[in-house]
Amino acid sequence: xxxxxxxxxxxxxxxxxxxxxxxxxxxxxxxxxxxxxxxxxxxxxxxxxxxxxxxxxxxxxxxxxxxxxxxxxxxxxxxx
Numbered sequence: 001x002x003x004x005x006x007x008x009x010x011x012x013x014x015x016x017x018x019x020x021x022x023x024x025x026x027x028x029x030x031x032x033x034x035x036x037x038x039x040x041x042x043x044x045x046x047x048x049x050x051x052x053x054x055x056x057x058x059x060x061x062x063x064x065x066x067x068x069x070x071x072x073x074x075x076x077x078x079x080x
Contacts, residue, residue, distance in 0.1 A: 006030065028052075 009017050009031040020027040032048055 009027045
């Protein structure tokens with residue numbers, strides 16, 4: 001992830017850029033903060049906040065769904 005965050009996202013093909021913004025969030029680590037500092041725009045900041053909120057909500061939904069399906073691994077059943 002650190003290797004991908006060292007280079008500008010624009011040098012990668014479009015499909016790789018999608019991966020860097022979603023599956024491997026290297027663009028959020030290096031490219032987005034640097035772009036906000038060098039070329040600040042309120043729209044970009046609003047998009048960043050909205051995407052971060054979306055990722056947060058999605059992760060909470062996945063966690064809650066996983067907790068509903070969780071069965072304790074240390075439950076000991078004695079048959080006798």
